[in-house]
Amino acid sequence: MAKISMRVNGQAVTGEAEGRTLLVDFLRGGLGLTGTHVGCDTSQCGACVVHVNGAAVKSCTMFAAECEDADVLTIEGMADPGGALSPIQQAFQDHHGLQCGFCTPGMVMSAAALLQENPKPTEAEIRTYLEGNICRCTGYHNIVKAILAASGQETETIAAE
Amino acid sequence: MYAFEIERPTTLAEAVAALTDEEAQALGGGQTLIPTLKQRLAMPSTLVSLTNIPEIQGISVDDSGRLCIGGGTTHAAVAAGASAYPALAHMARHIGDPAVRNRGTIGGSVANNDPSACYPAAVLASNATVVTNQRDIDAGDYFQGMFTTALDEGEIITQVAFPIPERANYQKFVQPASRFALVGVFVAEFFDGVRVAVTGASEEGVFRWAEAEAALSSDFSPGALDNIAPPPADGMMSDMHGSGAYRAHLVKVMTGRAVTAALD
Numbered sequence: 001m002a003k004i005s006m007r008v009n010g011q012a013v014t015g016e017a018e019g020r021t022l023l024v025d026f027l028r029g030g031l032g033l034t035g036t037h038v039g040c041d042t043s044q045c046g047a048c049v050v051h052v053n054g055a056a057v058k059s060c061t062m063f064a065a066e067c068e069d070a071d072v073l074t075i076e077g078m079a080d081p082g083g084a085l086s087p088i089q090q091a092f093q094d095h096h097g098l099q100c101g102f103c104t105p106g107m108v109m110s111a112a113a114l115l116q117e118n119p120k121p122t123e124a125e126i127r128t129y130l131e132g133n134i135c136r137c138t139g140y141h142n143i144v145k146a147i148l149a150a151s152g153q154e155t156e157t158i159a160a161e
Numbered sequence: 162m163y164a165f166e167i168e169r170p171t172t173l174a175e176a177v178a179a180l181t182d183e184e185a186q187a188l189g190g191g192q193t194l195i196p197t198l199k200q201r202l203a204m205p206s207t208l209v210s211l212t213n214i215p216e217i218q219g220i221s222v223d224d225s226g227r228l229c230i231g232g233g234t235t236h237a238a239v240a241a242g243a244s245a246y247p248a249l250a251h252m253a254r255h256i257g258d259p260a261v262r263n264r265g266t267i268g269g270s271v272a273n274n275d276p277s278a279c280y281p282a283a284v285l286a287s288n289a290t291v292v293t294n295q296r297d298i299d300a301g302d303y304f305q306g307m308f309t310t311a312l313d314e315g316e317i318i319t320q321v322a323f324p325i326p327e328r329a330n331y332q333k334f335v336q337p338a339s340r341f342a343l344v345g346v347f348v349a350e351f352f353d354g355v356r357v358a359v360t361g362a363s364e365e366g367v368f369r370w371a372e373a374e375a376a377l378s379s380d381f382s383p384g385a386l387d388n389i390a391p392p393p394a395d396g397m398m399s400d401m402h403g404s405g406a407y408r409a410h411l412v413k414v415m416t417g418r419a420v421t422a423a424l425d
Contacts, residue, residue, distance in 0.1 A: 041199065
């Protein structure tokens with residue numbers, strides 16, 4: 001076991017981890033931040049997406065030790081500390097962008113990364129960007145709508161697929 | 162996963178020293194190696210991370226006009242920064258998905274030489290040079306069959322240097338579950354001829370399709386492929402996603418699409 005220090009959602013944290021401890025296990029088991037989900041554990045589903053130094057990554061496919069001194073942002077860091085949802089989270093609620101909600105933390109974190117890179121994505125760009133985030137319930141339609149809305153764009157023109 | 166230690170050297174010299182331990186293994190972005198470790202298909206005692214070494218990261222153009230990409234450079238950085246070679250940036254922009262591209266590195270992909278990875282096709286079609294801490298290796302000598310390369314134990318890819326073609330394009334037929342190429346074809350037209358490299362198809366890994374190169378070198382148009390047969394289905398990978406004959410057929414189709422896109 002080694003001691004690891006990083007900043008998670010703006011707070012300095014220190015914890016113990018083995019070499020093989022995945023970032024997602026450090027966050028969930030070590031820090032109790034269970035908002036980040038493990039869907040597949042095989043890099044396919046994207047439920048575990050968090051941001052490391054501003055970039056979206058799959059926290060099931062990165063070791064905690066690789067995040068020494070890094071800035072990590074998880075779903076718990078998205079809402080305002082007072083409890084107000086971030087614009088992306090609010091749009092997911094307003095547009096019913098989730099059903100069971102299991103994939104939602106990863107969807108929100110990927111959406112946040114997309115909008116940082118591309119503040120007004122087209123519907124096609126949103127669908128392409130979400131290639132690595134799998135949702136079993138929604139058929140993606142309302143997720144795409146929510147992200148369009150969060151970026152301040154019209155959502156009514158999208159046809160259901 | 163079996164237990165191991167992680168080292169995070171910040172210089173190439175430290176990484177080379179750490180890898181002299183026989184049971185140490187290099188860790189790039191980990192997008193292939195971590196899933197492999199989870200399946201207990203590898204049992205290193207130490208992983209030497211190559212992602213914290215500034216001297217093997219970044220993109221530049223050298224005196225001979227080659228685009229030089231540090232081995233530890235992520236796919237996302239190549240997608241954003243390889244504007245001197247647009248076809249290569251386009252290829253990098255379509256590897257895996259965004260989160261994978263933020264971690265996966267060119268050195269990791271080229272060292273692993275997955276038979277369905279995108280980068281080997283770009284490296285071979287561009288006649289790039291794989292530069293290591295020990296030597297320069299021509300693309301033609303580097304790839305030695307599925308998951309097999311000219312790299313020795315402990316050798317680290319520090320850079321891949323790409324001559325920039327006049328026109329080029331990469332087209333991949335995506336296997337949607339894995340996001341790897343079911344078949345991918347990189348076509349590159351240089352002043353002295355056309356090179357065509359195919360990934361995802363052969364049991365021997367990435368290969369050059371000589372017949373298409375000859376036809377396209379005399380006439381760089383999709384029509385030049387009309388009179389040549391697809392490569393032999395014998396020796397093509399065959400699995401639940403596609404038979405050998407299907408993959409052979411796709412090689413010709415994707416080559417035509419790459420030429421069309423390169424001319425666009």
